Amino acid sequence: MxxxxxxxxxxxxxxxxxxxxxxxxxxxxxxxxxxxxxxxxxxxxxxxxxxxxxxxxxxxxxxxxxxxxxxxxxxxxxxxxxxxxxxxxxxxxxxxxxxxxxxxxxxxxxxxxxxxxxxxxxxxxxxxxxxxxxxxxxxxxxxxxxxxxxxxxxxxxxxxxxxxxxxxxxxxxxxxxxxxxxxxxxxxxxxxxxxxxxxxxxxxxxxxxxxxxxxxxxxxxxxxxxxxxxxxxxxxxxxxxxxxxxxxxxxxxxxxxxxxxxxxxxxxxxxxxxxxxxxxxxYEHKIIEKSNISQLFDDYENNGEMVQSTQLYKAFTNPDSHQLLEVINSDDVEVYIKSDNSYKRVVANFRSTGMLVGTYSKRIFQHYAAVVIVRGKELGELLKDTEPPRHNRWDYKLINASEVERRKKARTAIRSIEDQVLELLKSQFESFGTDTIDAAGVGEYLPDTADNSDESVVGDDLLKPKIKLGKIRKARSRSDSTTVEAGKEVGGVKEGDVHNDAVNPTPPPPQPWSPPKPVDPDNTESEQREGVVRQKGTKTMKTPEVKAQRAYPINASEGLYKIIMVPSESYENLYLSCAAVGEDGKSDLLNIESLTCNGYSIAVNGGKAGPISVEADETIVVFAKFSNREKMILKLQLEEVPKG
CATH class of the missing domain: 3.30.565 (Heat Shock Protein 90)
Incomplete structure (x- = not known):
């Protein structure tokens, strides 16, 4: 029964x-x-x-x-x-x-x-x-x-x-x-x-x-x-x-x-x-569809878990660059790229159905978000066989080893996609040389926010190292002294305008200069002396105010430096130059070979780059390559030149 x-x-x-x-x-x-x-x-x-x-x-x-x-x-x-x-x-x-x-x-x-x-x-x-x-x-x-x-x-x-x-x-x-x-x-x-x-x-x-x-x-x-x-x-x-x-x-x-x-x-x-x-x-009924998805992402703007996804969504809906790639057939892959200083440098792969397969990062100087969508049917069928149970990456090794040709084809396809995406990123954003060195994994943790910039950054807690601190030892300071025997010089008397230059070559200090007294053109009194009249002069250059700034080497042997600053005001015609500060406090103007600001190439003329347009309280990230190939302490010099 x-x-x-x-x-x-x-x-x-x-x-x-x-x-x-x-x-x-x-x-x-x-x-x-x-x-x-x-x-x-x-x-x-x-x-x-x-x-x-x-x-x-x-x-x-x-x-x-x-x-x-x-x-x-x-x-x-x-x-x-x-x-x-x-x-x-x-x-x-x-x-x-x-x-x-x-x-x-x-x-x-x-x-x-x-x-x-x-x-x-x-x-x-x-x-x-x-x-x-x-x-x-x-x-x-x-x-x-x-x-x-x-x-x-x-x-x-x-x-x-x-x-x-x-x-x-x-x-x-x-x-x-x-x-x-x-x-x-x-x-x-x-x-x-x-x-x-x-x-x-x-x-x-x-x-x-x-x-x-x-x-x-x-x-x-x-x-x-x-x-x-x-x-x-x-x-x-x-x-x-x-x-x-x-x-x-x-x-x-x-x-x-x-x-x-x-x-x-x-x-x-x-x-x-x-x-x-x-x-x-x-108690509740919610719908997620095309008409309200942008609003839903806006609702999660301050949710740390959704930061990366929001950046990818913006790249997909409002890209700086949109390209089609050929892998097996033409137009197999569609790529959307967007740059922003706050982005995490992430590439996201999607199936043709619109499902996320996985994310990874390509190390370039610019911060970006890139969305990669497989459109080709043959390529899509091949890559589905490389997905693990959680469908969170492509791995050609998941294809049975006995299927030699199919496995090889999948490996070639995956590498082709990654290589072409990297080339798109490099061409989209200027990269300073191909032989630069970035210690593995370190670049991701370099601070992109200037101190005291009032900018909140959500961390991923990817690394939580346990550090054991030992007893701090104080090194004894050594005091050295140098004895110098003093000497006494006897001055002589000479006729004429002589200042004992042979014995004391230091010339007397110059007398302070005072500008001529301005002439009042309406005053006809005879006791007026010759002077100057106020006329239109050269334009005044304004020294911009910066609330926070930082500069450090990315690869000193290549002259590559990263500069971060937060201006207090907005400027439309800003020019930037840098000087190397020596141990004596003196500074020497540096020759800039190339410079980008927030991902965009800036014109360079010798030691000065500009014009640059910046907004108040927004973090500005600059990558500069100098002729000097050494580690230096940089002094940032800014000028705002009025237009017209």
Whole structure:
């Protein structure tokens, strides 16, 4: 007789299985909700139907009464079966999980996070149960990926485990209405080997389904089978898929966290109207779409977690440079570049569907944000095979070593993209020589903000070294003295204008000069003496006020220096020169070979560069190359010359 319920297949002499699952653990950590949102939206985008409307993904937090659905009390028996099997030999990880699961099931209500997509194809294969169908890959397979042959869509490989990492019950349900007519529902739980009702050990993965053990027929729950829990998610007309995370354990700020994850990973898809995301619960309803994505980024302007994503979004929507690259075919890759002194020097790679794959940095002097989008179909199919389960980078080594030519092709493609992007960055922003030296990793931590500039900079805490301070030793100072024997000179008397130059060559100090008394042209009195009359003279050059400034060498042997300053006022016609200060305090004007200000090349005439336009209280970053190839203390000299 067929019944709906949980079934964990018998172990039958197989290998016992613990609770730890690396395929789930890889998605846990600080980026838990980020991983969940990425996996859900990625699979939905890859399953896009043939219509012209965007894919819509709806995340909804629901509560259900535990006592209304028998599947939860049945699951409690499975948890108890885990305890019976492992007994005193249970490890700490399983013990902790079982305690949390008990608390969840004993509560009056259980939280469900439901992720539903629309304008998609659904999951074919629920009726045919073909091994390589999307339905079987998602619900009934481990370690097997299935690629949609038509559009190289989602593979439903290890990434399908991301929802389990968000469940205190390790329980996820799937519901679909697919193009092949399949309308099916099934639950999957990932526990550890347990004892069933017959006190026989089972495998760790069980399913909530229709079980006919007598005839050995096990199927999903179809529409002709009664199931009150399934009816909560029944689809009548709209094709698509629902992923239901039971015992959702990330309720705190869940909507905020999903919003940030969607903005970071899918701003290209949303901006290109390929994706719309809705988030709702009992109290709030939010929509993320093209019409409001700019405002959402503005709302997170002061959120440190979103700084880099905001810079990338601005580069994509308002670039300084937009280029197309050829990799395998023409126009395979689209690149957007924007420069700003506050940017973090980051390149972001995106799939053609508009999903972020990963970020990296190329070290050049200018600060920038670059968005790289794979547009070519052949290139896109190749690079998808180089993505790890978390889809956060390209790695040609992930292609099987036996596929020598395909692996080589992927390596060449990835290198070509990175090399061409680097050349674009170099051509976009002037670079001072190719043989400059930057100690590995140090450049990223050089201060780009002048002291006391009142500018707040959010750090990434990438490095937190532990430094042990020993006892401070004071070196004894040595005092040296030099004895000089004094001498006495006797002066002589000579006629004429003689100042004893031979003995004392120092000439007498000059007499102070006083300007002639101005002549009053209206005064005709005879006692007036010759003088000067006020006339129009040369224009006065204003000395700009700078509230903070700093200069330090980038590569002294090449004459490369970085200068940072914060002007107190705005100037439209500023000229800059630099002098090297010696130990005696004297300064010598330096010859400037080339100079950039905030990424733009500035005209140089000998020791002076300009004109430069600057705004008050904005940090100005200057890179200068001097003829002097040595380490120097720089003195910055500024002049504001009135126009006209």
């Amino acid at each position: 067929a019944e709906v319920g949980w079934r964990f297949p018998p172990l039958s002499g197989g290998t016992r299985q613990g609770y730890t699952n690396n395929d789930i653990e890889v998605f846990k950590g600080q980026e838990l909700m980020d991983n969940l949102a990425r996996e859900i939206c990625q699979n939905s985008l890859d399953a896009k139907d043939d219509s012209d409307v965007p894919v819509k993904v709806v995340f909804e937090l629901k509560k259900v009464k535990t006592s209304d659905y028998s599947l939860f009390s049945e699951y409690q028996e499975c948890l108890d079966g885990c305890r019976r099997y492992w007994g005193d030999e249970m490890d700490a990880r399983l013990s902790k999980f079982l305690s949390e699961a008990d608390k969840t099931i004993s509560a009056d209500e259980i939280s469900l996070l439901v992720a539903s997509d629309y304008n998609t194809k659904g999951l074919d294969g629920s009726y045919s149960q073909k091994l390589k169908s999307p339905w079987e890959a998602l619900t009934s397979s481990d370690g097997m990926s299935v690629k949609n042959e038509e559009d190289s869509g989602g593979s439903y490989g290890i990434g399908k485990n991301a929802p389990f990492a968000c469940s205190s019950l390790s329980m996820v349900f799937y519901n679909t209405y697919a193009n092949d007519g399949g309308n099916a529902f099934v639950g999957v739980a990932r526990l550890a080997t347990l004892m069933n009702k017959e006190d026989k050990p089972t495998q760790r993965v069980g399913k909530y389904q229709v079980n006919n053990d007598d005839d050995e027929i096990w199927t999903p729950i179809y529409t002709d089978t009664d199931s009150s829990f399934r009816d909560l998610f029944r689809r009548e007309n709209e094709k698509g898929t629902d992923v239901i995370v039971a015992g959702f354990n990330q309720e705190t700020d869940w909507m905020e966290n999903v919003t940030k994850a969607v903005l970071k990973n899918f701003f290209v898809a949303i901006s290109e109207e390929k994706l719309i995301v809705e988030l709702k619960d009992k």
